[in-house]
Amino acid sequence: MAAGDGPGSERRSERARSAETGATRNGDIAVVGWAQSPMIRRTELSETQLLLRVITDALEPLGLTRADIDFTCLGSCDYITGQAFSFVSNLDAIGAWPPKRDSHVEMDGAWALYEAWLRLQEGDIEIAVVTGSGRSSTGDPALIYPMEMDPFYLAPLGVDPLTFAALQARAVIDAGIADERAMAEVAVRSRRDAIDNPNAQVKGDADVDTLLTGDYVREPLRRHDLPPITDGAAAMVLATGDRARQLRERPAFITGFDHRTECHNPGYRDLADSPSTRIAAAAAGLAGAPVEVAELQAAFTHEEILLRRALGLGDDIAVNRSGGALASNPIMATGLARIGYAADHVFGGGKRALAHSTSGPCLQQNLVCILEGDA
Amino acid sequence: MTRFVESSITFPYKRSLGPVIGAFMTGLTEQRILGIRSGDQVLVPPLEWDPQTGAELAVDDLVEVGPTGTIESWTWVPDPSEQHPLDHPFAFALVRLDGASTPLLHAVDSGSPTALSVGDRVAPRWRGTREGRINDFVFIPGETPEVEGTDAGPAADPVTMMDYNASITYRNPVPPVSDRLREASRDQRILGQRCPVCGRVYAGGRGYCPIDAVELGEEHDVDLPHSGTITNYTIITPVQYPGQTETEPFARVFVLLDGTDVVLPYQPVIELPVEDVKVGKRVAAAWAASNDDVDEGGTMGGAYGHLIGWIPSGEPDVDDPELVNRIF
Numbered sequence: 001m002a003a004g005d006g007p008g009s010e011r012r013s014e015r016a017r018s019a020e021t022g023a024t025r026n027g028d029i030a031v032v033g034w035a036q037s038p039m040i041r042r043t044e045l046s047e048t049q050l051l052l053r054v055i056t057d058a059l060e061p062l063g064l065t066r067a068d069i070d071f072t073c074l075g076s077c078d079y080i081t082g083q084a085f086s087f088v089s090n091l092d093a094i095g096a097w098p099p100k101r102d103s104h105v106e107m108d109g110a111w112a113l114y115e116a117w118l119r120l121q122e123g124d125i126e127i128a129v130v131t132g133s134g135r136s137s138t139g140d141p142a143l144i145y146p147m148e149m150d151p152f153y154l155a156p157l158g159v160d161p162l163t164f165a166a167l168q169a170r171a172v173i174d175a176g177i178a179d180e181r182a183m184a185e186v187a188v189r190s191r192r193d194a195i196d197n198p199n200a201q202v203k204g205d206a207d208v209d210t211l212l213t214g215d216y217v218r219e220p221l222r223r224h225d226l227p228p229i230t231d232g233a234a235a236m237v238l239a240t241g242d243r244a245r246q247l248r249e250r251p252a253f254i255t256g257f258d259h260r261t262e263c264h265n266p267g268y269r270d271l272a273d274s275p276s277t278r279i280a281a282a283a284a285g286l287a288g289a290p291v292e293v294a295e296l297q298a299a300f301t302h303e304e305i306l307l308r309r310a311l312g313l314g315d316d317i318a319v320n321r322s323g324g325a326l327a328s329n330p331i332m333a334t335g336l337a338r339i340g341y342a343a344d345h346v347f348g349g350g351k352r353a354l355a356h357s358t359s360g361p362c363l364q365q366n367l368v369c370i371l372e373g374d375a
Numbered sequence: 376m377t378r379f380v381e382s383s384i385t386f387p388y389k390r391s392l393g394p395v396i397g398a399f400m401t402g403l404t405e406q407r408i409l410g411i412r413s414g415d416q417v418l419v420p421p422l423e424w425d426p427q428t429g430a431e432l433a434v435d436d437l438v439e440v441g442p443t444g445t446i447e448s449w450t451w452v453p454d455p456s457e458q459h460p461l462d463h464p465f466a467f468a469l470v471r472l473d474g475a476s477t478p479l480l481h482a483v484d485s486g487s488p489t490a491l492s493v494g495d496r497v498a499p500r501w502r503g504t505r506e507g508r509i510n511d512f513v514f515i516p517g518e519t520p521e522v523e524g525t526d527a528g529p530a531a532d533p534v535t536m537m538d539y540n541a542s543i544t545y546r547n548p549v550p551p552v553s554d555r556l557r558e559a560s561r562d563q564r565i566l567g568q569r570c571p572v573c574g575r576v577y578a579g580g581r582g583y584c585p586i587d588a589v590e591l592g593e594e595h596d597v598d599l600p601h602s603g604t605i606t607n608y609t610i611i612t613p614v615q616y617p618g619q620t621e622t623e624p625f626a627r628v629f630v631l632l633d634g635t636d637v638v639l640p641y642q643p644v645i646e647l648p649v650e651d652v653k654v655g656k657r658v659a660a661a662w663a664a665s666n667d668d669v670d671e672g673g674t675m676g677g678a679y680g681h682l683i684g685w686i687p688s689g690e691p692d693v694d695d696p697e698l699v700n701r702i703f
Contacts, residue, residue, distance in 0.1 A: 044377035044548050048581065052588055066588055082384055082545030092585035139545045142456050147386065147541050152396050153420045156509050156539060158458025159480060163467045166450030167480070174448070174493060219451045219488055263426035267469055267478045268418070271448070 029120045030244040030251030031371065033062045034236040034340040039199040039328035042137040043231040047081060050233040051093035051133050058129065058235040062247045066095040070125035072102045073116045075109035075132040076332050079144050090133065101125075108132050108297075109234060109336030110357035110367050116238055117257055126243045132333030133233035141229065141331075149361065150265055162226065164361040166218035168271045169302040173220060175272035177309060180220055183301035184211045187224035187326060190301075194323025201228045201328045227299040232330030234337045245374075252346035252353070256284030256370035259357075266362040274310040277356070277366040281311050284368040286354060291370070293318045293345045294354040295338035299325040303363060307356060311368075335359075339369050346373040378549045387617055388539040394434045395423045397535050400507035402439075404530035406520070408472060408479075408499070412436035416476040420509075441472035442520050444479070446495045451488035458541065460510040466491055470514055483514040490516060503527055507534030550582040555596065560680030561665045565599040567637060578637045579679060599637060601660040603630040603685075604693050606638060606701040608652050626652045629702050630685055638701055643684035654699050655692040658685035 035057035037043070037050045045053075051074070059065060072094050078086050087104045094100060103119075105111045109132020116128040142160040149155045172178050188208055194200035206224070214222040237247075244251040260276035260283075262269055281287075294317055298304035308319060320326075322341040325334050335357025342353035350373060357367040392400055395411060399421050402409045411421035411432050419440055424431050449468035455461055460482045468491075469478035484500065485491050497514040503524035505511040515521065552568060556579065559566040567576045568591040570584035578599055583590045608628040613621040626649050627641045644652060645661045663681045 046548060046550060046581065049550075049583065049590065052583055052590060055588070079543075082382070082543065082547065089581070092581070092583060093588055095586060095588035097586040138547060139543050140456075143458060143541070143543050146458055147543075151388065151390055151539060152392065152400075152537065153509050154480065155541070156537075157460055157467075157480070157482065158456055159467065160456065160458075163450055163452065167448045167467065167469060170448045170450065170493070216451065216453075216488075221450075265420075265426065265480070267420075267480050268426045 030253040031343040032237050032239045032248040032251050036234040037232045039230050039232040047133050054233045054235040069129050071128040073112040073130045075105045075112035080134050126240050128238045131235045132336035134332035135231045136229045136331045137231050162218040165300040166221045168362040171271035172302045178305040184208045186301040186304050190323050190326040193321050194327035197323050200323040225301040227325050227329035230328045230330040234333040250373050252343035252371040255372045258283035259367035261365035277310040280368040291352045291354040295341045296356045297335045297358045342371050379546050381546050383544045385542045390537050395421050400534040403511040404505040404507050408441045409437045410440040410475050419475040419479050440474040443498045444470040444472035447478045552582040557680035560682050563662050567597050567599045568595045569597050600633045603632040605656040606631045606698045610649050645684040645686045657688045657690040659688040661686040
């Protein structure tokens with residue numbers, strides 16, 4: 001892509017300066033809308049049908065059609081779907097005729113958003129749609145996820161997501177960062193916050209002492225420390241500069257965006273820390289100004305406590321007011337939904353919000369996205 | 376109500392192990408656990424590179440560790456899955472083997488969770504017959520390694536390959552249009568759907584128009600003709616992968632239905648030897664008896680129920696050089 005004298009060149013040079021100085025405010029690419037499917041235990045719709053509806057739901061309120069989309073990037077997982085190249089049929093949901101610019105990530109839609117954000121920086125297109133979709137009910141997550149692990153040392157043992165989470169929870173507890181009561185408190189707050197969220201599966205008033213009488217599912221984790229199994233999809237619309245302001249009165253501009261990974265095998269890592277989160281947050285410029293809210297992809301209670309600490313979030317910052325991944329956990333869309341809820345905060349008049357997504361066993365890879373409204 | 380179907384997929388992987396992991400797996404058959412030096416660290420399990428720095432590690436730097444070690448973190452698995460190394464409740468733990476800098480994630484057969492604490496000592500219990508796999512052993516409490524049953528001894532040759540088979544059962548909704556199509560095929564009808572926006576007709580569809588991204592319902596169903604022309608084909612010489620039932624070369628053809636733009640892909644042919652399959656061949660639908668059981672899964676081209684394939688109609692071939700391009 002030539003960096004020429006077109007209308008985008010000024011924006012590009014501004015961004016280049018931002019990159020050089022480490023400043024994160026480039027103010028040019030924004031989330032202008034998003035939608036999510038109903039988040040439920042088992043949907044009767046195919047993944048493609050979920051996407052058909054949710055893309056339409058994201059576009060229609062903005063007065064856009066599929067013909068307006070310059071680029072799409074879809075996040076999904078073949079192993080969850082149980083079909084090789086399942087993303088090919090998901091293309092049917094974007095109406096790829098005449099042929100469209102399209103990409104796919106075998107990751108949460110938050111990473112699809114990252115790719116679209118990069119693509120929009122080329123300056124030659126204005127509108128992108130990203131999605132995350134997963135039907136977790138299709139198979140048994142305890143059998144599917146081990147297949148994605150190290151094929152020599154982990155997969156043959158069938159090490160499942162609950163086991164990874166439990167080993168990390170014990171490491172976090174042993175390091176004195178959390179205890180089972182603090183973890184139950186996260187669950188209680190999440191369920192209470194989720195009461196007003198129509199897309200939350202797990203919600204209501206709960207009592208810490210009562211929760212702590214429950215049996216362990218994977219010691220030290222009890223049922224309330226775990227996310228529900230969720231079918232669902234989310235779609236998000238991005239637009240650049242003036243186009244973003246035409247489409248929404250107060251777009252949520254992406255002013256910082258970074259993701260970092262650690263090595264795969266949790267045995268090689270300090271599980272009581274999340275250095276990749278800390279580095280991604282620094283690179284995204286989290287420290288540059290206070291955020292009012294944070295949406296963290298913490299599918300297990302101890303993860304929220306660990307992530308808050310890695311991000312340096314004080315008690316004054318509202319974390320996961322949506323109920324978070326403990327309320328509904330549509331694998332492959334959970335992270336994108338976090339960014340959506342953070343964008344909602346800005347749409348509604350908020351100044352600055354943090355969204356986080358994660359991938360891999362024991363928070364292996366972490367993504368941090370900062371969203372801001374116009375001053 | 377939407378119908379769900381279950382299908383099991385087996386993923387048969389055959390992986391080469393390389394010099395470092397191969398040596399580790401070979402060591403397991405000898406009841407030895409190897410780590411690898413990286414600077415002043417000993418990494419267990421060993422890799423060909425340092426996971427923190429990416430520095431390449433040398434096979435010469437493999438060193439024996441353990442076989443006893445100390446539990447650094449653990450969790451209890453009260454309900455083992457079919458993929459787990461034990462069929463009764465057990466612990467997964469991070470075990471720091473003596474002499475190692477990093478813990479190894481593995482199973483501990485400790486009988487009950489109350490018997491476990493961080494800091495506990497464990498030793499391997501080896502399988503009698505070891506294949507050179509990470510599950511050639513599990514840990515047991517204590518300081519004394521054991522062998523389960525008769526010790527068949529180390530592998531005769533270095534272990535270089537590893538098989539990994541996972542089988543997953545998936546449960547997926549059947550699009551209502553598929554059920555209507557299958558039901559119609561019992562009455563020797565080929566059902567399609569016409570998009571109300573663009574007018575295109577789809578056969579074997581999933582209930583939406585991929586061009587206009589709109590959903591199609593029963594009101595969009597249309598009947599399709601039973602005759603057509605082969606536009607393209609392939610002759611498949613079966614490779615005997617797991618699940619392959621064909622043994623002789625067979626054809627899959629693409630059929631353009633008369634008077635429509637609809638192409639049925641990957642269709643079987645009947646009473647048409649592979650050497651006679653050609654572009655332009657005229658064919659007619661062949662049906663199973665309405666009370667016959669038919670394959671629920673269908674083929675790569677989709678499930679067409681009682682439409683079991685295409686049979687030569689006897690009409691003269693169509694001579695149209697453009698036909699071959701019609702695969703969609």
